[in-house]
Amino acid sequence: MNISIEKTDEEFLVVISGRVDTTNYNEFENSIVHLYNEKDATIYLDCSGLDYISSSGLRIFLTLQKKVKIQGGVLKIFAMQPQIKEIFDISGFSSIFAIFPDYSAAKEA
Amino acid sequence: MNRNRLSFKIIVRVLLFCFILGGSIFTIYYLFARKTIERESRENAIHLAESTVYKIEEIINPAEMIPGNLAWIIENNTLSRDSIYAFLRQLVRNNKSVFAAAIAFEPYLFSQERYAFAPYAYRSGDEILNRDLWSPAYNYFIMDWYQIPALLRKPYWSEPYFDEGGGGVLMTTYSVPFYTNTNNSRVFTGIITIDISLEWLTEIVNSVKIFETGYAFLISGNGVYVTHPNASHIMNQTIFTYAKEVNEPVIREIGRDMIGGESKLSNVNLKEMGNVWIYHTKIPSSKWSLGVVYPHREMYAGLRSLNIMIFLLSVMALTLLTIVTIRIINRQIRPLSRFAKAARNIAGGNFDTELPVVEENHEMKELHDSFRYMQEELANYIADLKETTSAKEKIESELRIARGIQIDMIPHIFPPFPNLPEIGLYASLESATEVGGDLYDFFPIGDDHFCFAIGDVSGKGVPASLFMAVTITLIRSMSDKNRSCSEIVQSVNKTLTINNESNMFVTLFVGILNLQTGELQYCNAGHNPPVLLNCDREPLMFRNTKAIPVGIFGEIDYCNETMILDPSDQIFLYTDGITEAEDADKNLFGEAALMKALTENRDKSPKELTDRVKQSVKEFVNGHMQSDDITMMCITYRGKNGNKIK
Numbered sequence: 001m002n003i004s005i006e007k008t009d010e011e012f013l014v015v016i017s018g019r020v021d022t023t024n025y026n027e028f029e030n031s032i033v034h035l036y037n038e039k040d041a042t043i044y045l046d047c048s049g050l051d052y053i054s055s056s057g058l059r060i061f062l063t064l065q066k067k068v069k070i071q072g073g074v075l076k077i078f079a080m081q082p083q084i085k086e087i088f089d090i091s092g093f094s095s096i097f098a099i100f101p102d103y104s105a106a107k108e109a
Numbered sequence: 110m111n112r113n114r115l116s117f118k119i120i121v122r123v124l125l126f127c128f129i130l131g132g133s134i135f136t137i138y139y140l141f142a143r144k145t146i147e148r149e150s151r152e153n154a155i156h157l158a159e160s161t162v163y164k165i166e167e168i169i170n171p172a173e174m175i176p177g178n179l180a181w182i183i184e185n186n187t188l189s190r191d192s193i194y195a196f197l198r199q200l201v202r203n204n205k206s207v208f209a210a211a212i213a214f215e216p217y218l219f220s221q222e223r224y225a226f227a228p229y230a231y232r233s234g235d236e237i238l239n240r241d242l243w244s245p246a247y248n249y250f251i252m253d254w255y256q257i258p259a260l261l262r263k264p265y266w267s268e269p270y271f272d273e274g275g276g277g278v279l280m281t282t283y284s285v286p287f288y289t290n291t292n293n294s295r296v297f298t299g300i301i302t303i304d305i306s307l308e309w310l311t312e313i314v315n316s317v318k319i320f321e322t323g324y325a326f327l328i329s330g331n332g333v334y335v336t337h338p339n340a341s342h343i344m345n346q347t348i349f350t351y352a353k354e355v356n357e358p359v360i361r362e363i364g365r366d367m368i369g370g371e372s373k374l375s376n377v378n379l380k381e382m383g384n385v386w387i388y389h390t391k392i393p394s395s396k397w398s399l400g401v402v403y404p405h406r407e408m409y410a411g412l413r414s415l416n417i418m419i420f421l422l423s424v425m426a427l428t429l430l431t432i433v434t435i436r437i438i439n440r441q442i443r444p445l446s447r448f449a450k451a452a453r454n455i456a457g458g459n460f461d462t463e464l465p466v467v468e469e470n471h472e473m474k475e476l477h478d479s480f481r482y483m484q485e486e487l488a489n490y491i492a493d494l495k496e497t498t499s500a501k502e503k504i505e506s507e508l509r510i511a512r513g514i515q516i517d518m519i520p521h522i523f524p525p526f527p528n529l530p531e532i533g534l535y536a537s538l539e540s541a542t543e544v545g546g547d548l549y550d551f552f553p554i555g556d557d558h559f560c561f562a563i564g565d566v567s568g569k570g571v572p573a574s575l576f577m578a579v580t581i582t583l584i585r586s587m588s589d590k591n592r593s594c595s596e597i598v599q600s601v602n603k604t605l606t607i608n609n610e611s612n613m614f615v616t617l618f619v620g621i622l623n624l625q626t627g628e629l630q631y632c633n634a635g636h637n638p639p640v641l642l643n644c645d646r647e648p649l650m651f652r653n654t655k656a657i658p659v660g661i662f663g664e665i666d667y668c669n670e671t672m673i674l675d676p677s678d679q680i681f682l683y684t685d686g687i688t689e690a691e692d693a694d695k696n697l698f699g700e701a702a703l704m705k706a707l708t709e710n711r712d713k714s715p716k717e718l719t720d721r722v723k724q725s726v727k728e729f730v731n732g733h734m735q736s737d738d739i740t741m742m743c744i745t746y747r748g749k750n751g752n753k754i755k
Contacts, residue, residue, distance in 0.1 A: 022570075052697075055568060058614075091616055093655060095655055
């Protein structure tokens, strides 16, 4: 798993790649925990390199979504691989998150 | 020694070094000493010869004076003819080295009347006698001692000879011509002689002792041995005959040089004596020559005995050095073996083992301190480890108990309801860890409804298991005749959402089957869609409702779905532990494989079916560690009153 976070003004671009599972979801959460307190932030989550996500990983997505919302910000997820999208669909998470096909689509919305 | 390889090495090296050092010093010393001895011997040989010659001269010189003085007395007519015998007797008496003295006159020069006259005084025992040498039988004019100096008009030393009349002693005669002044011209008048015993000469020369076998010798002008330690050579051998006899040409060379009157030091190798110095020098008054033989072997004998002494001392010193070195080294490294022993003791678990006492010796002190540190750290570490282990054991035992409790929460007796012929059911739950987050449950509601549920809590382990326990309890308590599936899910969701700071969630599928009609009402909150199976049809996955899992947002409306089950229809429910089972290469089992396994086994009983699916997954992961809880539940609807029993 690799995470990079890039900040521009009120925007954050989080790029996550590899696998997020029970062995490393803590690491994932620790890397993004500071975003929980960002006010009115727009956070873009690039999932193009994300190969697998377990329910533990989904929980972090969910927590991030909730926290960002409380702080008045927005979380936009884009470029999910099909198998990830399927997991989101099955679990109904697709309806909770704002999911876009790519970065520009996420920007425009 | 071999045990202590370090000390052995040190000792060997020290000794080797000392040996080489000692050897070098000794060699240098030896060469130097040899050279010095050689030089000194050489000087000594020369000096010895010269001093011997001096001693000889000291005796010969005064003797030589005698004929000269006598000649003067006669030439000046100071001596009365009558007292000539008395004078000669007195002369012999006064000069101990003089054996006899004579004044031999030329014919008729002593008196007109006498043809020849040679007054002669000589020792005979203690007396001194005199007589006239001349007799018809002894015509002295033709004797060497007279004829040679008379012809040469020069003093002459005769060859040595044994004097018959003089008691067989070795003699030489010194002859000096004398003159008288007649009519203002010097006329040769005769020969004055003195006989000198050579015993003293032999004594002087033989007294020259050089070590054991070194010696001095004297040869006459013809090379005859005058003195020699081997008395049989004297007067019997010349140096040349001797050289021939012992076959030493080099001696002949030396003899030639000696007769030539040279002074020379030669280094020659003799068969009998080995290497020798031979120094020879002439005796100035005569034509004789003195030789000194200086043997090398003995010259270095002193050095050799010194060497033996030094060698013995060195052996002793090296032995002492060895003993002392061994002692020092052993004393110095003794702590090492004690440390080794201590280390073994410590390794054996004796953390309070006494460490060897070490002086303020830097290296050992460092080792000591390191050991002490290691000892303390080990003790601490082991104590920590014990504590941790016991804590871990405690947790493990608690987890085992928790697992038991969790297993007891879900029904696990199959077939569960022998008195419900409409239903065939089998379920299995395998946690990846001691306790897991998967759940399933089933129970009849009233007489003709059967409720079942399957769920998966996000994450796994203890947090998930706690959430699972809450969820399963809620499902049970919320389910009653009056609630639809969505209402049950909604109630569970609402309760779980309260105070769910950790954002745990549960994907949940709840279904209620009307046993009479086969109508299935269900609500899916984000769970993997179950599969509808019938041996007459292809397996069919339930439609995805896209509803979110429970526990996330409290105010959510979940929908009910309904379908009618035909008798012999089966519903296969599972958690993502099946579809996301991984092999070593991180490949997922996937829905396709699941569907294939189900298709192949759709005619099997619930237990057999789940077993087959489990087997397929097992084959797929091929021994790779199970990463998630795996739960399956298969329900067969047999129709009203179990009419169509499989």
